[in-house]
Amino acid sequence: MTTVSSPKKAMRQLDPEHLARSFAVNAIGPALAMKHLLPRLRRDGRSVFAALSARVGSIGDNRLGGWWSYRASKAALNQLVRTASIELKRANPGAAVVAIHPGTVDSGLSSPFSKAGLEVQAPAEAARRILDVLAGLDPAQSGGFFDHNGAPVAW
Template sequence: MAGAAVVIGASGGIGAAFAEALVDEGAFDIVHGFSRSASGDRHLDLTDESSVAAAATLVANGPAPTLVFIATGLLHEGDHAPEKALGDLEPAWLARQFAINTIGPALVAKHFLPLTPKTGRTVFAALTARVGSIADNRLGGWYGYRASKAALNMMIRTLAIEERRRNSSSIVVGLHPGTVDTALSRPFQGNVTPGNLFAPDRAAVQLLDVIDGLRAPDSGKVFAWDGAEVPA
């Protein structure tokens, strides 16, 4: 895929490995990396639309992006952990999870999708999670994370429908990376079965393989690291 690639969350475990893999692959004219912890024009805060817009303006000055990958997500923060029961719900923490997991990626789509070409294959992908599947929810708990990722999945579906009208070859998908050895999953890795905890560089390659195999009819769906479709 020629043109530019954009990685949002490029300082995180998966995002950094993904950006590095894209550079090593050499298939793009330029790889842009943005993150909240970056300084200068590489800073992007999902909760600040002006910073998302500024990043998009920078990208717009070069080759059109044909791949946009959002590698962000919030599962725990400070004293806040995934809710185990109804009594754990806190409005501010719920709103924070939706701001990062749902609204932020939607704002990235708002500012970056219009920069992608109107013809030819393009990919807009956001990290989601299997626990965001309504059909697959058999354990309950994790209210905010589940709900915000389910909402992200709906955003992806809706974006795919609109984007298809602009470019029939566009692909908008959610990607479930599995359990990756990052700060997000670290408090919960004790429950992972042997062989199912992936190093970030392996996860990045697996996700790239999934992206490479996507076709236009896949747009609007969610896929796991192994290419299997995750139910809505």
């Protein structure tokens, strides 16, 4: 059984195991997926690769602090997406690679952290929104970070 680790809200709570796990799941795994999947994107038309990021991974939007490991690992993912987009553009100009913030999805991961007034979506609704955003993207938006409504998110 997998347990959800609580977010590290203060620097004194940081530990190497939790940091390594966050980076393994949120940055290293997606980076390896990009390594193997981006070269296989179609070249005869539009294609999009999206990595699930999180608004808390935005350095520019960080007003609350906390969530040290998760926030840093998602920021690393965002940098990987941005870097991959530059390399992909050279090899496949019709393709796009983006980071997307799905919003808060009703799941075991988010339920302990949900609070009143937060828009929580059912998984099917979140998936539909993500697919709608991806369908509207074009190669010129490669390297971008978008939320589930299609709005750009600050890096």
